[in-house]
Amino acid sequence: MTATPTQEASRPIPSQEAGSAVDIVRVRKDFGAAVGVADVSLTIGKGEFVTLLGPSGCGKSTLLGMIAGFVTPTAGKIVVDGADITDLEPYRRDIGMVFQSYALFPHMNVYDNIAFGLKMRKLPAAQIEAEVRRAIGMMKLDGFENRRVRQLSGGQQQRVALARAIVIRPKVLLLDEPLSALDKNLRAQMQVELSELHRKTGLTTIFVTHDQGEALSLSDRIVVMNKGSVQQVAAPVELYRRPANGFVASFIGEINALPPGRCEVNGGTASLVLPGIGPLAFPVAPATGFAPGRQVRAFLRLEHVRPVLGGEAGPNVVTGTVEAHIYQGSHTITRVVVEGIGLIETRVTGADIVAAAPVGASLALAVDLSEAVLLDAAE
Amino acid sequence: MRSFAFWSLVVALLTYMTLPTIVVLMTSVNPTEILAFPPQGISFDWYAKAVTYPDFQVAFRNGLIVTACASTLALIVGSAFAWLIHHYEFRGRGLLEGVLWSPLIIPHFTLGFGFLLLGGAFRMQQGYVMIVLAHMVLVMPFVTRAVHVSLANIDPALARAAANLGASPFQVLTRITLPLVVPGMAGGWLIAAVLSLTEFTASLYVTGSRTQTLPVAMYNYIREYADPTVSAVSALLIIATTLIMLVADRTIGLRRVLAIDTH
Numbered sequence: 001m002t003a004t005p006t007q008e009a010s011r012p013i014p015s016q017e018a019g020s021a022v023d024i025v026r027v028r029k030d031f032g033a034a035v036g037v038a039d040v041s042l043t044i045g046k047g048e049f050v051t052l053l054g055p056s057g058c059g060k061s062t063l064l065g066m067i068a069g070f071v072t073p074t075a076g077k078i079v080v081d082g083a084d085i086t087d088l089e090p091y092r093r094d095i096g097m098v099f100q101s102y103a104l105f106p107h108m109n110v111y112d113n114i115a116f117g118l119k120m121r122k123l124p125a126a127q128i129e130a131e132v133r134r135a136i137g138m139m140k141l142d143g144f145e146n147r148r149v150r151q152l153s154g155g156q157q158q159r160v161a162l163a164r165a166i167v168i169r170p171k172v173l174l175l176d177e178p179l180s181a182l183d184k185n186l187r188a189q190m191q192v193e194l195s196e197l198h199r200k201t202g203l204t205t206i207f208v209t210h211d212q213g214e215a216l217s218l219s220d221r222i223v224v225m226n227k228g229s230v231q232q233v234a235a236p237v238e239l240y241r242r243p244a245n246g247f248v249a250s251f252i253g254e255i256n257a258l259p260p261g262r263c264e265v266n267g268g269t270a271s272l273v274l275p276g277i278g279p280l281a282f283p284v285a286p287a288t289g290f291a292p293g294r295q296v297r298a299f300l301r302l303e304h305v306r307p308v309l310g311g312e313a314g315p316n317v318v319t320g321t322v323e324a325h326i327y328q329g330s331h332t333i334t335r336v337v338v339e340g341i342g343l344i345e346t347r348v349t350g351a352d353i354v355a356a357a358p359v360g361a362s363l364a365l366a367v368d369l370s371e372a373v374l375l376d377a378a379e
Numbered sequence: 380m381r382s383f384a385f386w387s388l389v390v391a392l393l394t395y396m397t398l399p400t401i402v403v404l405m406t407s408v409n410p411t412e413i414l415a416f417p418p419q420g421i422s423f424d425w426y427a428k429a430v431t432y433p434d435f436q437v438a439f440r441n442g443l444i445v446t447a448c449a450s451t452l453a454l455i456v457g458s459a460f461a462w463l464i465h466h467y468e469f470r471g472r473g474l475l476e477g478v479l480w481s482p483l484i485i486p487h488f489t490l491g492f493g494f495l496l497l498g499g500a501f502r503m504q505q506g507y508v509m510i511v512l513a514h515m516v517l518v519m520p521f522v523t524r525a526v527h528v529s530l531a532n533i534d535p536a537l538a539r540a541a542a543n544l545g546a547s548p549f550q551v552l553t554r555i556t557l558p559l560v561v562p563g564m565a566g567g568w569l570i571a572a573v574l575s576l577t578e579f580t581a582s583l584y585v586t587g588s589r590t591q592t593l594p595v596a597m598y599n600y601i602r603e604y605a606d607p608t609v610s611a612v613s614a615l616l617i618i619a620t621t622l623i624m625l626v627a628d629r630t631i632g633l634r635r636v637l638a639i640d641t642h
Contacts (some may be wrong), residue, residue, distance in 0.1 A: 070539055090542040103540035107558045116554075122546035168544060 017210050018084075020223045021046045021204035022067065027076030029062050029228075036062040038228040039076070044172075044206065048143040049198050051207045051215040054225035055251070058098050060208045064174055067206065069093050081171050089107075092122075095204075096170030100177045101159040104149040110160050111136075117168035138200065152167060159193075166201055173310055175207040178215060186305045190321050191217055212252050216240065224248050241348040242288065242373065249373055250377040254333075256305060258298040260377035265292050272298055276340030282369045289374035299373040302347040307355050308364040309336065320344065336363050384477040400617065406609035414605055429611040437589075438596030442576050444507065445592055449514035450522075456515070457522035458564060464523075465530040468566060483520050491581030498585060505587025513585045517578060518571035525570065529563025530556075562631040569627050573620045 029036040037059040044050050052060035065071035067078055069090030077086040085093055096117075104113050114135055118128040136142055139159040149157060158178060165173060166295040175194075179187045185200065195218060198205055209215055215222045216236045224231040224239065224247075232244040243249035250257065261274040263286070270286035271279035289296065308317055320338030332353050336344050346365060357363045406414045410422035429435060460479055464472060491513060498509040533556065541551045548586065579594035586595050593616070597609045 068539075068543060069540075089547075091545050091547055093543075094545075095543065097540070097543045099536045099540055101534060101536050103534060103536035103538060105541070105555060116541070116546075117544035120550065137447070164544065 019046060020044060021048070021081060022206070023079040024063070024067070025077045025079065027063070027066060027078060028074045029059075029066065029071060030074045035059075035228045037066070037073075040225075040228075040230055042223060042230065042233065044204060046204055047202045049205045049207065049218060049220045051209060051219040051222045052225060053209060053215040053222050053251075054213060054231075055210055057227075058225040060177060060210075060225050061229040064166055064176055064206065064208050067172070068097050068174055068193075069094055094168070094170055095172045095174060096165035096168055097174040098158075098161045098165050098176065098178045099178060102178075102181075103156045104160055104164075106149055106158055109146050109148055110141060110152070113149060113160055114163045114167055117164065121168065130292070131167055138166075138197070139163040154182050155190065158182065158190060162194075162197065166197070166203065170203065173201075173203045173205045175205065177209055178207075179209070179211070179253060184341070187214075194218060222250060226249040226251075241371065243299070246297070246299070246375060249375070254302050254345065254347075255290065255373075256302065257298060260295055260297050263290050263292055263294045263374070264297060272296070272372075273374040274340065277318060277338075280318075280367055280369055282372075284370070286375055287369060287372045294374075295377035296374040297377050298369070299375065300344075300367065300369070301371060302333065302345050304368040304371050305344055305346040306366045306368070307346055307348060307353060308366050316342075316369070317364050317368045318367060319362055322357050322359050322361050323365050324359060327354065333361070336365060402403035403610050403613050404617070406607050407614045409607050409610075412606045414607055414610065425611040426615070428606075428608050429615060432600075432608065433614060434596050434600065437595065438591050438593045441586075441590055442592040442594075445510050445514055446572050446575040448507075448511045449575050450518060450568050452511065453515045453519045453522045453571050454526075454564060454568045457519045458526045458560075459566065460519075461523050461526035461530060479523050480520050483516050487517065487578070488584070491584030494581065495584040505585065505590055507590060510582065510585050510590060510592070513581050514575045515579060517581060518574050521570045521574065522567035522620055524566075525563045525567030527559060529560045533559050565631050566627065569623065573623065577616060578619070620631040 021041045022042075024040055024042040024044075026041050027037060028039050040059075040063060042050075052063060054060050062071055066073050067080075069085070073086060077084050079085070080095070081092070105116065107343075108116070111132060115128050115132045118131055123131070129359060137146065139162055141156070141159055141163060144152065144156065144160075149160065152160065158181075161178070178194075181192055182190060183350050191214060194207075198218075207218060216239075219236055221233060221235055222239050223233045226247050231238060233249045234242070234244075238249065239252055243252060243255075247258070249255050257271075259274060261272045264271055264273050264279065266279065270282040270290055270292075272282070273279045287298075318338050318341065320336040320341075323335045323337050323343070326333040326335070331349050332349050332351050333345055333347050334353055334357065336346065338344050344365060389576065402416050405418050406416055407425055408421050408423065409415045409418040410420040410424070457479075460475070464476060464479075494509055494513040495504065503509045534541065536553055537559075538551050541555045542548075546554060555615040576592075577594060578592070582595050583598065586592055591599065593612070597612055601609050611612050
């Protein structure tokens with residue numbers, strides 16, 4: 001059976017009753033005067049797949065390093081399976097990790113790489129053999145046992161690194177940008193394999209990435225970080241539909257930011273009044289966060305702005321000038337400059353829009369506010 | 380046309396580089412008692428004389444003793460310094476590196492002369508201890524360099540990965556770091572050995588008639604006799620060192636150790 005990452009992502013969080021696997025309690029890391037991680041608290045359920053997502057330098061790798069024990073927190077504590085491991089040496093932690101560079105031992109073959117952790121645990125030889133065979137089978141590495149790691153492709157090295165990390169049956173599996181070194185096709189393939197591996201092993205997994213696509217497709221929950229702080233913790237769909245702030249809104253997927261406006265109710269119709277544009281009506285029910293009189297910034301996904309090629313005018317139609325088309329194969333992103341609003345992007349299937357609304361022509365856009373994200377204007 | 384000029388220059392340079400060696404090798408098979416070039420025939424009599432001549436036998440044995448001791452000492456001390464330089468940031472690290480490199484810049488006769496004077500001061504002239512110390516200093520930059528390069532080529536994530544899998548710091552050292560550095564140490568030792576075995580200038584100052592090494596014995600020989608025996612000894616030395624280097628490259632990857640080819 002082949003589970004697509006998307007199906008995996010919509011799986012409910014299996015953890016609630018089972019208790020937490022990892023508790024990060026007000027953990028902080030200062031690098032001199034600079035803040036690496038600022039008072040982060042986070043609870044991760046047993047069996048959960050949680051992604052730390054953010055731009056480089058946001059503190060996600062530092063946080064992962066503290067869980068693995070390679071970075072000592074300035075303050076706070078880290079609890080795994082109920083035990084405080086904040087000051088425990090890395091080699092006593094029972095936490096599996098896949099490194100960005102894989103960090104396979106170049107002087108050992110595939111088998112010995114995978115067996116290393118079990119040998120360190122001084123398990124009986126027969127048991128080591130059995131466990132390694134199982135991991136080799138699970139990661140589809142049969143026949144590669146005696147290969148040197150330098151002779152392997154990127155994808156194979158990745159699977160050895162995963163086998164080596166899961167064979168010790170860790171309490172938590174840490175993945176530090178493990179897909180970043182792979183090319184695009186292999187990356188998609190490994191995403192599916194990671195998902196399957198997680199389903200088969202049920203391992204609590206913490207995945208670090210700067211790629212929102214990977215995060216959305218793999219995770220039960222995503223922790224968005226910026227400048228050392230957690231911006232939002234939510235399931236992928238929730239994160240996409242209800243970003244908590246402007247940073248999350250623009251970091252996850254593409255989004256249009258409208259200028260500040262005011263929520264108003266006129267004659268029973270809820271609307272957003274933008275200076276210089278006038279009221280844009282909410283259809284049926286206003287979006288979450290609507291309160292009459294509130295000053296808001298509305299964020300609007302590209303799929304909620306639709307080009308109106310017939311030139312019809314309507315209550316929620318704004319008109320602007322086409323600035324550029326970005327053709328992407330299955331769809332085209334069209335950038336339109338609307339007076340009073342600024343740049344608005346819309347996404348339509350195919351490439352017809354390129355001819356229908358050439359650069360420089362005027363284009364009407366129907367704005368659907370039902371899925372708009374309303375955030376405080378002051379932010 | 381430019382290509383022809385270019386390749387002519389390359390061939391000329393390569394010829395220039397190898398010509399002296401070729402001349403020596405060719406004179407070693409000359410049947411008569413003169414160092415004739417080109418040779419007037421083919422004879423291996425001088426090889427027989429080279430290996431049976433008592434002075435050369437003693438000198439070769441002396442050389443082996445000095446080389447073994449000097450290279451091994453240089454390996455131990457050089458590895459320790461390489462470890463220090465690689466792992467720690469400290470004041471004076473640059474100065475230390477400079478001192479470790481200095482034998483490459485300081486003329487061998489200066490070092491030899493210095494050790495001769497030191498030997499006099501400590502009443503150890505022409506003794507093995509002084510010779511070994513002089514050779515150790517001369518070859519240490521190469522050992523330090525080889526070990527340092529090996530250490531630098533180890534991905535720091537490997538030690539973390541091993542720790543993550545349950546290896547204590549001591550196990551990381553014995554299971555990961557050492558196995559990855561041993562080829563570098565072996566390569567460094569080998570280069571040191573070859574350099575020490577063939578070192579002449581400094582050896583001339585610090586050896587005596589009893590303790591002279593092979594190059595010094597060859598020099599003393601050629602001052603009195605002008606027959607092809609020294610050519611034969613040279614040929615044997617060249618063949619031996621070439622074989623050792625080839626075997627070393629095959630077994631421990633000498634090129635990688637010397638960072639000529641990083642992967």
